[in-house]
Amino acid sequence: MDRRSFLAAAGVAAVGAGVGTSTLQRGFRTIGVPRDADSIQAGVDAASPGDLVLVDAGTYDENVVVSTPGVTLRGVDRNAVVLDGDFDPGNGVDVAADGVAVENLTVRRFQGTGVYWHGVAGFRGSYLTAYNNGYYGIYATGSSDGRFEYSYASGHPDAGFYLGRHRPYDATVANVVAEHNAVGYSGTSTGGRLTVRDSIFRHNRTGVLPNTLDTTDPPQRASRFVGNVVSENDDEDAPALRYVAPTFGMGVVLWGASDNVVADNRVDGHPNFGIVADHNVVAPSGNEVRNNVVRGSGEADLALGAPAGEGNRFAGNQFATSAPSGLRADASDGSRRVAAVFERQAVAQGDPAPGGDWRDQPEPDPKPTMRDPGAPPRIADRATSWGDDGENGDGEPGGGTE
Template sequence: MTPSRGRVRAAALVVAALACAACGSSGHKQAGHGRVLRVPGSYKTIQAAVGAARPGDLVLIAAGVYHETVTVADEHTGIVIRGLDRNHVVLDGQNQLGDGLDIHADGVAVENLTVRRYLVNGVVWSPSSEYRGGEQLQGWRGSYITAYDNGLYGVYAFGAEHGRFDHVYASGQPDSGVYVGDCNPCHALVRDSVAEHNQVGYEATNASGDASVLDNVWTRNRVGVEIDSLRKEPGFPQQGSTLTSNRIVDNNDRGAPRAEQGGFGAGVAVNGGSANDVADNLVSGHSEVGIVVLDSPDSAATNNTVRANRLEANATDLALETQSGLSQGNCFSANQAPGGGLRSVPSRLHALTGNSCGHSLTIGHERLRLLPAPPQVSYQTLPAPPPQPNMPAAATAPAQPAVGAPERETAG
């Protein structure tokens, strides 16, 4: 970023912050400065309203089906794009358009609408290419979004810091329903969301530092949660995320579309990466494995902690697979199964690693027997999901741009 561009960007963020100066964690105080740009009342298209929006403005969309790709260019910082009715404000790509909402500006929040049938992503936050070279998008939020039957990801934050997904519902994506990637530190929160019938419910690739996934439901996907450390994507290596108090159940859905080389029947896969904390989750009903920590093709999984999870009815509850045959500082402790009958690979994983977090001990080279991936299912033919809950007071709630630290604010 050039200095002049940096000053412009900083000034825009200050304006957005001032516009939302009265927005506290309750989210119901008057914003003060922002205008309401109505679609289609004042603007025929969402794109037209976004193009006219200034920091602090609310683009408020009436019920209808909109066949648009909406691009939020980097100068439109600190705006809020909101549907009046989550289930009846629908952006529909008709399996012809690329992304639903393609956001390159800092501080943009998207709320209370549905995105479906786009060839790539439902909603994506990522820096514009001009910003690449290390600078990340600052401030993002997706709340009460329904994303279904899109060709890659449902909702997606890539190269973006300080953000939050809450009350998202994502289904029918042949890759991930919810994705956070390429950030360090992310300062990201994913909570109170649901993903089902995707290849992966929640995926985080190279998402490091202050990345919390809390109180979500990841169910009936092919794989529930995947935390990846991959060299071929920016932000490698991954370290330091938390996965806590999620309900991760029955991720063996043969009816979900699949991705290239995608897995099947796993609740949580920590694929490389370091110092991730997987704790206090319910992980149940998986035909392959409940929670597995393994080396990625690019990096060893080290110093990850899997603790105090409740595991039920998984073919194997816990697994640790390393190329070295050593625990590499990964540890499993205080996890519980009904009747105390934890099944692990290698067996006695608790006894081997429970008291050796951060230390490397011999565990051997025992491997899970991988299940073949069931045949592909076209994401373009899956049925629509049921209606999802609306955000409170969508018609009257003041605009709350994603400035400051959205990951710290109370969700909904």
Template sequence: MHVQRRCFQIQEARVQAGETFRGHRPMLGSAPMWRRPLLHGVLIVSAALIWFLSVPVARAQDAPGVSPELRLPAGVGPGREPVPTGYAATIRVPKDFDTIQAAVDHAKPGGMVLIAPGIYSESVTVTTPYLTIRGLDRDRTIIDGGFERSNGIVVFAADGVAIENLTSRNNLLDGFSWNGVHGYWGRYLTAYDNGRSGIAAYGSDDGQLDHSYASGSAHSGFSVEGCSPCHSVISAVVGEDNAAGFSGTNAEGVAIVNSEWTNNMSGIVPNTQDTVGGAPQRSLLIAGNYVHDNDNVAAPALALTYPSFGMGIVVAGGLDDLITGNLVEDQRTYGIVMVPILDRNLWPTGRNEVRDNVVRRSGLADLALAAPSSGADCFAGNDPSTSEPPAIEALYPCTGRRAFPAGGGSLAPTLEALTRSIDAQDGDFPHGDWRAQGAPPPQPGMPGDAAAAPPTLAIPGGSVPQPYRIRPIGEISGSAGPTVSKELTVMGMPLATSWWGLLIGLYGYVLPFVLYAAWVAVALWDLIRQESQPLPYRTRWMLAVLVVPFIGPLLYFAFGRSPIPRQLRLILTVGGIAVYALFVLLGVAVGG
């Protein structure tokens, strides 16, 4: 499969291992009718409650917010800045200027700021296009925010800026970020202990992040957000000890390839949010990655990042993503999972393709599709041991006839996310402090002589994004044995450690189906015994009860001339739903 550099459209359903790639690609009695409006209204509302209470109110990722929209002068901004025809002067820090900011302010497009080893206590803002900012030693050239400055290096509306061979730490927001740019390149970067993301691109396109490391971030190690299309590649990076290894809020056309995501709360998390422009998220390629052991309760996290805990690759409300050729091991909850997300709108997943992955030793299920989904999510050619729902590749194949063409999925992953979302509302959920994660081991610097190498121009559509080859899954070395034990579940719902979690798990998941079974059985029995009613009349209502889930029995109890006393019908329907809602709300009230 080829991914076109400019269009980034997924051309085929399958990726041939080892092939070279270039950049790529919102869901319905016996008394006179006039005496029963309250009953009718309550029953219809109750049916709606059954549906909506089953939807996760948890988002897979917190919305950190894209940097405010820039007000730029005429002729300045993404796509409006000319590419330099040659290199400009190199400015050295601290030889020429004492601070990185002073050097950046004096540099010209096509030039370079070369930084000697040392700790630089500053926050650097870059507005000069086509500038290279390079450290002479990746591990020893450090920008330190001191837990009081916002960003390490932040690029605003300056196209083609490359940042390389540096470390950024202890910033309140991001270690390195590009905002509203056309062309960017970050390589051989280390970012750790930052309050939002380690390395991020917001509202930017035609970019590349490679050979970099991010840890200890309260939102995500790597983040590409609010771009459509993004035309970006993340390759050969490591995300570790973060809330999420990668977050792709409303990102379209990003390739996340050949990288390792480990010991985060969750691994790779493309997601949709209304609070960021460009919804929904769509058309990501996730391939050739090693995703393992993402269940770190000591990793820093925000309350709204906790619901995806223990998930390896989770698509939250995304569309048209291709997840292929990844090795996913030892996840506490789900290996690869598609889940809906609720923000201002409900965003179910749809048309995502999960194929040819090896997924093993997941605590709940290796592959999962959460309900509700919008349809055409498919699974094929994977090597899992478990799935939710069971036989997921037979129920949701990528070719041939589908058992549930309009959607489907299981409520278990949805309730799993809901339970953790409730648990996190008071802030008392398992997580660590981003300020205290600590320094990573030494990281390899850029090859060759950093001082002698020419500037790196991030020319959109030219030098970035770079072509890449997806490594075959056989080249990924996994662990030898189990590190995650199976969680005890009831009908696919985990028995959480807190008693209220068990309460929600049992009542939130099991009770609606018990109620539904009772409604169907009582309605059918009632219709069979109504011998005074014409046979065609009873037949039509039986079909409605059997064919229309949940709402069919409720409509019969409201409009079907049932001889069952009104009070008993209310207890059976509204009473059952009220008990269900009561236990869920009780769990919310006392949770934590």
């Protein structure tokens, strides 16, 4: 079923004022777990497009697969509804259908990914906690028209939040927190209308990493990173896969990335680079780095590696050091010294993969839960948020949600 068909099946209607936040699904059923179905999977299997599967408090030892479009899977309490993988194989929630929202629950200790959308049009993860899973935390690939918001991810050997391998992505990541991961946010080969904003990326091995990793997919390009706090990403005890070793101790890394905007962020406390663009598969080009406050970097606050492409621009930033030293006035050439730091880090981090075990990373404190978990579901797309109108939002613009 394509996106237009499932929206029609769900019977959506826009009511009231505001963009996206008032788009409710009507004519839906609420399927209670365990009231109406004895497992989450049974509840999801019984749902039709537009239905709400509402899960009661408890710990659920199951892998959930969602294959019906337009379904909302929601817990009654983010901290009390827990999918626990007990370190067994598989993903926590695996979504292969358009327009599915997963909300207000915790997913932990799966060998795979916490919550995973793949090959879909329309997705949303709201008020989620994902921790100590063996791959990614909250993840979408080959997808479009989606949103991650008011969520938390920690203890993953790849990215806490990941959007990858699609163009255009038409996605927003807003008011999230990522810590103790290999990477806070990663976007591999993403492009077009993708914004990461008002979030916190701290105490990961690497903070924010839009990247190109190979020639299989087009190079990464055209994302926006605005209003975030990126702080002290040098956690040697965080788990990691080998490929991210060169970027350890860096805040925002445009790694083979082009035509991105990095603006109005606060980036501090990194032993290598605060904000850096460097060659990886392709040279970085056309990136605009402006109006950021970057402090306390060991190698340089702002940096551009060699070889560099054309059109990179660094303007209006508050910083103390840069490489090359004249970067603010002239970003036409990068510095070989910058590339050497990436090479040095790849060696210094060693082989096999560095860091701690994802199974025993710190357990997070309780996080804000949805105020009205029984509310009608909202269509899963980029624009539709639980927070922007303040109705159910517990996030803090400009600083994520604790």
